[in-house]
Amino acid sequence: MDNPYLPREVEVIERIQESPDTFTLRLRFTDPSQHASYRYAPGQFNMLYLYGVGEVPISIVSDIEDVHMLDHTIRAVGRVTKALATLKTGARLGIRGPLGQGWPLRQAQGQDVLIVTGGLGCAPSVSVIRHILRRRGQFGHLTILQGVKHSNDLIWRDQYTTWAKQPDTQVLLAADVTTADWIGQQGLVTTLLDDVNLAATRTIVMLCGPEPMMIATIERLLADGIPPTQIWLSMERNMQCGVGHCGHCQIGPLFVCRDGPVFNYPTVAPLLGVRGF
Amino acid sequence: MQTQQFLPRSQFSSLLNALQSSGYRCIGPTVRDGAIVYTDVETTADFPKGFRDRQAPGDYHLENTGDDRLFAWANGPQALKPLTFAPAEPLWRVARDSSGALAFTPFLPEPAPTAVFGVRACDLAALQIQTQHFQDDPYFQARRASLFLIAIHCSHPAATCFCAATGDGPNADTGFDLALHELDSGFLISAGSETGEQLLASLSLQAATASHQQQAVVQSEQARAVQTRSLPGHDLTTALFAQLEHPRWQALGERCLSCGNCTAVCPTCFCHAQTEHPKLDGEASLHTRQWDSCFTSGHSYIHGITLRSDTASRYRQWLTHKLGSWQAQFGRSGCVGCGRCITWCPVGIDLTEEVAQICEQAADG
Numbered sequence: 001m002d003n004p005y006l007p008r009e010v011e012v013i014e015r016i017q018e019s020p021d022t023f024t025l026r027l028r029f030t031d032p033s034q035h036a037s038y039r040y041a042p043g044q045f046n047m048l049y050l051y052g053v054g055e056v057p058i059s060i061v062s063d064i065e066d067v068h069m070l071d072h073t074i075r076a077v078g079r080v081t082k083a084l085a086t087l088k089t090g091a092r093l094g095i096r097g098p099l100g101q102g103w104p105l106r107q108a109q110g111q112d113v114l115i116v117t118g119g120l121g122c123a124p125s126v127s128v129i130r131h132i133l134r135r136r137g138q139f140g141h142l143t144i145l146q147g148v149k150h151s152n153d154l155i156w157r158d159q160y161t162t163w164a165k166q167p168d169t170q171v172l173l174a175a176d177v178t179t180a181d182w183i184g185q186q187g188l189v190t191t192l193l194d195d196v197n198l199a200a201t202r203t204i205v206m207l208c209g210p211e212p213m214m215i216a217t218i219e220r221l222l223a224d225g226i227p228p229t230q231i232w233l234s235m236e237r238n239m240q241c242g243v244g245h246c247g248h249c250q251i252g253p254l255f256v257c258r259d260g261p262v263f264n265y266p267t268v269a270p271l272l273g274v275r276g277f
Numbered sequence: 278m279q280t281q282q283f284l285p286r287s288q289f290s291s292l293l294n295a296l297q298s299s300g301y302r303c304i305g306p307t308v309r310d311g312a313i314v315y316t317d318v319e320t321t322a323d324f325p326k327g328f329r330d331r332q333a334p335g336d337y338h339l340e341n342t343g344d345d346r347l348f349a350w351a352n353g354p355q356a357l358k359p360l361t362f363a364p365a366e367p368l369w370r371v372a373r374d375s376s377g378a379l380a381f382t383p384f385l386p387e388p389a390p391t392a393v394f395g396v397r398a399c400d401l402a403a404l405q406i407q408t409q410h411f412q413d414d415p416y417f418q419a420r421r422a423s424l425f426l427i428a429i430h431c432s433h434p435a436a437t438c439f440c441a442a443t444g445d446g447p448n449a450d451t452g453f454d455l456a457l458h459e460l461d462s463g464f465l466i467s468a469g470s471e472t473g474e475q476l477l478a479s480l481s482l483q484a485a486t487a488s489h490q491q492q493a494v495v496q497s498e499q500a501r502a503v504q505t506r507s508l509p510g511h512d513l514t515t516a517l518f519a520q521l522e523h524p525r526w527q528a529l530g531e532r533c534l535s536c537g538n539c540t541a542v543c544p545t546c547f548c549h550a551q552t553e554h555p556k557l558d559g560e561a562s563l564h565t566r567q568w569d570s571c572f573t574s575g576h577s578y579i580h581g582i583t584l585r586s587d588t589a590s591r592y593r594q595w596l597t598h599k600l601g602s603w604q605a606q607f608g609r610s611g612c613v614g615c616g617r618c619i620t621w622c623p624v625g626i627d628l629t630e631e632v633a634q635i636c637e638q639a640a641d642g
Contacts, residue, residue, distance in 0.1 A: 001413065001415045001418060002413075002415075003369075003383050003385070003415050004413060004414070005368045005369065005383075005414075005416075005564075005566075006368075006369050006381055006383050007369075007371075007381055008381070009378070009379045009380075009381070030378070049371075051371060051373050051379060051555070051562060052553060052555030052559075052562045053553060053555075054551070054552075054553045055551065077580050077581065078580055078581075090377070091377060092373075092377050092378055092379045093379075094371065094379060094381060236579060236580075237577075237579055237584075238576070238577060238578055238579050240550060240551055241549075241551070243413070245410070245411060245414060245547065245549070246547075246548060246549050246550065246551070246566075246569070247547055247548035247549070247569070247571070247576075248548065248550075248569070248576055248577070250598065250602075252518075252597075252598075252601075252602040252605075253602035253603075253604075253605035253606050255606075270518070274521065275590070276584060276585050276590035276593060276594065277584070277594070
């Protein structure tokens, strides 16, 4: 029996500062055969272990065909992530994964894709955007809606500009609080939906961000006639073991780490937004 | 039904001796600190001979009647759980050399073959659930594989027991190696596994008489009939989740101390947390796990927010999971009717009463 609790060793090959408190660690297994056999899907995550500190779940943002590196974009907010922020090239970490269920890319083939994200460059959505843009011909129209609280919070600003230039791709940005150089709209991300024409029957929606934002977006999409089963969302809970054993990440019957973090909307709908779940 | 044979009371030690000489570590019920707990047993003198228990919400007492019965009591605070899902255990250790390279070494348990005397039907049902939950957990499974389980069909349920209502007892139907009915004169004994059959073959047993069989049937019927508590139906998912705003949750939040006793004594609760213990020399760190509880504030913590910051929402999480969403996860309720959470609750909260109150309104409405 494999030991799902035992990390394997990876090395920090490169560290990229994305914003004042957000950084990307590019990792490679120290054992080349482990690196060669590692396979994952966009939306899945790894447990990263920092010596003497502990583990934290981090989404994988590199492309599945990028065999050189596993990229993890991390915001320094907690005990482990703040310590991870101090790492330099050459540092060693433990890693367990890939864990959980990723985005429904098979179902999305040939469909229009709407990606709505809130907060700071939501990593699970970045992985799927990059995945689709690399395989542009396999998908229909791509719409990316990104909302942030303050326009200064947006990371990967150049990337959004690059994405907007891709064929058949629309990128719209919104910020609650804006500065003079803001290139998007002012307001909530849901207001961007006013400027989007959705083909309700052939659009797959992927959501990632704070739950109030996802709930508001879902209400609007349902009103616009998008079938509930066409909506997918990436959830966050207290994931500690990553394999559905420790119980912390449960939402009702769901183990977010194992059954998610990406869920079809009807699966999480009964308890979505219910306080205490 | 398995073939039943008879082991006279005077020969009970032959069962213990057979297991000991087969190399088993033997664990059985003993009286310690005023409660019946499972510890190592050497001789039959270690068993709680003559003891009876009295249990009520928030209350547990033992008394000695002076009779010869060894198993005439209901479960104490411990289940089988600590023997398979350790309260605290090391998962792995990591060594860091001067270059910063990490070497991970797992601490997989290598338990000696262990025979457990006096296992109850409720705990066998709970073990089955946990074996399913931890099916890909090598730590749990190594311990589970080391166990030889000697069940006792329950003859003296406590006032807090309701295994008859959950369908898990008082008789043990499956999941054991040997099962015993304790009668006044001795034990009706049957095997539930091949290992159990082999062990039985090494004992000198008598044929069970019709009278023995009849006594066992009557005793089991009584053990069923004396139980007064129950749950309103087997699948409470819909009823409970329809009542998430029931005022009873707030009342519970005011009574409950959020101490986690109920989750510690519950034989099916599986939550655990991992902890890091770095050595001061910076060269190694130990990674452990220990039981956790949904009654702690850390359980629902997520980057700066505690999703369940009040006791009412924690109790609601526990009860809606145990009796509700557990169904979707395991195909059955997470409650096996052992009643421990009632007895060991310091303020005597009775989940059967609470769920009846909460779901009664569901039935009305």
